[in-house]
Amino acid sequence: MTSPIQKNLVEKNAGYASHFTKGDLALPPAKHYLILTCMDARIDPAAAFGIDLGDAHVIRNAGASARDGQRSIIISEQLLGTKEIILIKHTGCGMLTFSNEDAHGLVKKNLGPSAAVEIATLDFLPFSNLEDAVREDIAYLRKSATVPEDVVISGWIYEVETGKVRQVV
Amino acid sequence: MTSPIQKNLVEKNAGYASHFTKGDLALPPAKHYLILTCMDARIDPAAAFGIDLGDAHVIRNAGASARDGQRSIIISEQLLGTKEIILIKHTGCGMLTFSNEDAHGLVKKNLGPSAAVEIATLDFLPFSNLEDAVREDIAYLRKSATVPEDVVISGWIYEVETGKVRQVV
Numbered sequence: 001m002t003s004p005i006q007k008n009l010v011e012k013n014a015g016y017a018s019h020f021t022k023g024d025l026a027l028p029p030a031k032h033y034l035i036l037t038c039m040d041a042r043i044d045p046a047a048a049f050g051i052d053l054g055d056a057h058v059i060r061n062a063g064a065s066a067r068d069g070q071r072s073i074i075i076s077e078q079l080l081g082t083k084e085i086i087l088i089k090h091t092g093c094g095m096l097t098f099s100n101e102d103a104h105g106l107v108k109k110n111l112g113p114s115a116a117v118e119i120a121t122l123d124f125l126p127f128s129n130l131e132d133a134v135r136e137d138i139a140y141l142r143k144s145a146t147v148p149e150d151v152v153i154s155g156w157i158y159e160v161e162t163g164k165v166r167q168v169v
Numbered sequence: 170m171t172s173p174i175q176k177n178l179v180e181k182n183a184g185y186a187s188h189f190t191k192g193d194l195a196l197p198p199a200k201h202y203l204i205l206t207c208m209d210a211r212i213d214p215a216a217a218f219g220i221d222l223g224d225a226h227v228i229r230n231a232g233a234s235a236r237d238g239q240r241s242i243i244i245s246e247q248l249l250g251t252k253e254i255i256l257i258k259h260t261g262c263g264m265l266t267f268s269n270e271d272a273h274g275l276v277k278k279n280l281g282p283s284a285a286v287e288i289a290t291l292d293f294l295p296f297s298n299l300e301d302a303v304r305e306d307i308a309y310l311r312k313s314a315t316v317p318e319d320v321v322i323s324g325w326i327y328e329v330e331t332g333k334v335r336q337v338v
Contacts, residue, residue, distance in 0.1 A: 028210075
């Protein structure tokens with residue numbers, strides 16, 4: 001059975017594909033950078049951050065966590081040649097609204113003991129201060145031996161209220 | 170010092186923000202679903218998959234790995250109310266081109282022994298068959314106690330050559 005969400009995907013994609021002209025782009029990002037941002041529904045990275053198709057890797061997870069993105073960042077840089085990281089967290093992030101304890105409690109309550117056991121050691125990586133979280137993630141990237149020293153790194157905040165980015169570090 | 174990539178971000182974002190009218194969207198995705206896809210530079214999820222701003226979480230990592238996305242998926246569902254998962258891998262994925270051994274070897278060669286030690290236990294999650302990888306990730310999601318049984322799950326492949334999606338499972 002097709003859900004309304006799946007139907008929307010199929011219909012909108014048919015429209016997209018009917019005008020698609022960029023079938024010959026190369027696998028490695030043409031502008032050799034990656035953007036790491038949040039999964040938040042209010043962010044459209046291509047439009048808001050000016051990424052043309054084929055130009056950059058876009059990694060997205062809850063909170064734009066650099067730690068969570070480590071595997072993808074290494075693959076982006078070591079296997080596909082990116083040389084710059086743009087980290088963008090955002091105002092109103094869900095990660096500001098709960099603690100690890102809250103999340104583990106919710107999983108146990110909603111999903112039961114087997115789910116709680118499955119993720120017993122999982123760090124949900126919430127944070128309590130947005131700008132500090134940007135600084136900490138940038139520090140993590142700069143300290144990690146897996147990110148070469150010549151990789152350019154900057155940290156930003158996107159305002160979901162205004163559509164504007166501002167640089168933090 | 171501002172890099173050309175950072176300059177592009179600032180300039181393109183100023184244009185985006187100058188026409189921005191969606192500053193009052195709610196934090197939870199309005200259409201209660203999440204898309205999990207690859208970080209690949211040739212994918213523009215909003216355009217190709219028909220996502221309007223505010224409608225869906227978008228999780229992206231190397232290879233669209235469900236396992237790698239687990240933390241974000243739990244947060245999306247348990248804290249922000251999403252009820253459907255659309256998993257989309259794609260043709261020409263970089264994850265089809267190397268093995269775990271290759272990646273670990275490359276890290277050691279390019280970044281040295283301290284980087285190799287830092288990620289000694291990291292699984293890069295490559296795969297050798299695209300459709301099988303979609304099926305395996307869907308099976309992983311269906312099996313995980315952290316994904317409720319009433320969550321609708323489907324698996325797709327996006328063709329970077331044509332801009333088209335097709336359903337696998």
